[in-house]
Amino acid sequence: MTERVSIGQARIARAPVILKACGLGSCIAVSLYDPETGIGAMAHMLLPTRPENNPLGSEGKYVDAGIFQMVDELVRAGATRERLLAKISGGANMFETIYQTLINSIGARNARSARETLAKLSIPLLGEEVGGNRGRTVEFDLASGNMMVYCALDDEYVSL
Amino acid sequence: MPFRELNNIQLDALKEISNIGMGHAATALSQMIGQTVFLRVPYVTITEISQVPEHLGGAEKLMVGITLQILGDARGSIMLLFPKESAHRLLCTLLGRHEKALIMNEVNVSALKEVGNILASAYLSALGNLLKKTLIPSVPLLAYDMAGAVVDYVLIELSQTSDFALMVETDFTGVPNQELAIKGHFFLLPDPATLEIFLNAVTGSHD
Numbered sequence: 001m002t003e004r005v006s007i008g009q010a011r012i013a014r015a016p017v018i019l020k021a022c023g024l025g026s027c028i029a030v031s032l033y034d035p036e037t038g039i040g041a042m043a044h045m046l047l048p049t050r051p052e053n054n055p056l057g058s059e060g061k062y063v064d065a066g067i068f069q070m071v072d073e074l075v076r077a078g079a080t081r082e083r084l085l086a087k088i089s090g091g092a093n094m095f096e097t098i099y100q101t102l103i104n105s106i107g108a109r110n111a112r113s114a115r116e117t118l119a120k121l122s123i124p125l126l127g128e129e130v131g132g133n134r135g136r137t138v139e140f141d142l143a144s145g146n147m148m149v150y151c152a153l154d155d156e157y158v159s160l
Numbered sequence: 161m162p163f164r165e166l167n168n169i170q171l172d173a174l175k176e177i178s179n180i181g182m183g184h185a186a187t188a189l190s191q192m193i194g195q196t197v198f199l200r201v202p203y204v205t206i207t208e209i210s211q212v213p214e215h216l217g218g219a220e221k222l223m224v225g226i227t228l229q230i231l232g233d234a235r236g237s238i239m240l241l242f243p244k245e246s247a248h249r250l251l252c253t254l255l256g257r258h259e260k261a262l263i264m265n266e267v268n269v270s271a272l273k274e275v276g277n278i279l280a281s282a283y284l285s286a287l288g289n290l291l292k293k294t295l296i297p298s299v300p301l302l303a304y305d306m307a308g309a310v311v312d313y314v315l316i317e318l319s320q321t322s323d324f325a326l327m328v329e330t331d332f333t334g335v336p337n338q339e340l341a342i343k344g345h346f347f348l349l350p351d352p353a354t355l356e357i358f359l360n361a362v363t364g365s366h367d
Binding site for chain 1: 219225308316319321323
């Protein structure tokens with residue numbers, strides 16, 4: 001069974017569900033899962049950090065706040081905090097010349113924020129497929145913990 | 161002003177702005193490709209950011225996206241989207257030769273960017289005249305990929321100030337024959353401060 005994760009959304013599910021985020025550009029998909037219980041989550045995030053004053057919208061919109069929220073909810077749903085593993089994908093720079101330096105492109109900032117937040121929570125980042133200038137569709141299989149990354153103009157896919 | 165609080169008169173005003181702008185853009189395009197270009201009455205939608213890819217026909221649909229920043233007295237972006245088949249037909253018409261498939265080489269990318277440039281410039285100059293503002297398009301940027309990936313750059317920009325996107329959308333078709341039609345979506349995405357400038361100028365209010 002496949003469940004869609006739309007932009008700005010964070011979703012929790014259990015194996016054998018496959019969580020799917022379609023058409024990621026600069027957005028980033030962060031998946032967390034507990035391999036023992038098969039409980040996991042994926043979020044499709046837009047912005048690297050949640051502003052402290054006057055934040056708009058749900059946590060799922062922001063990489064840092066979204067990861068914290070997913071961890072809380074996963075633990076509440078029965079996952080063990082210490083067993084959580086992470087995989088990330090997305091964070092591309094679709095329009096190449098917008099930013100002179102790729103370091104500051106929004107996609108790269110999203111990826112950096114994801115890595116930093118995971119490190120802060122001591123959640124191992126098992127795999128990542130980020131950057132470049134390609135759109136991605138990501139499927140996260142909660143039964144196996146595999147993340148499949150598909151690109152539109154490529155027949156090949158990457159499995160993390 | 162939050163997009164959700166727009167009333168019908170203001171929405172109509174935005175439609176009218178877009179109608180005039182697109183009329184000029186369509187004339188420019190028809191001169192360029194030597195065919196009449198038909199417009200559909202624009203519609204204005206206010207939608208949750210997460211729903212934007214669905215409005216474009218699905219997040220995974222292949223599209224050519226051309227984006228330009230609006231510079232000058234107002235800020236925002238313009239996004240032009242051509243579904244893959246339409247971009248292909250548009251290129252064949254422009255270059256005057258049949259190409260088997262849509263290939264994104266330098267010539268083709270440059271031709272499509274130029275279409276974006278002409279449409280946006282015509283649109284912005286009409287809009288600028290109407291509003292008595294100087295509106296200048298930036299250099300066009302192009303991406304050919306999944307619709308969701310192409311638009312999320314604009315959505316990210318928007319999401320910093322709103323959870324809703326205001327899409328002023330106009331479809332245009334190059335030929336009346338539906339099977340050969342060149343379809344495009346034109347999105348005007350004003351930032352919230354610019355939206356107020358637009359509305360004040362058309363509705364004559366200054367509060």
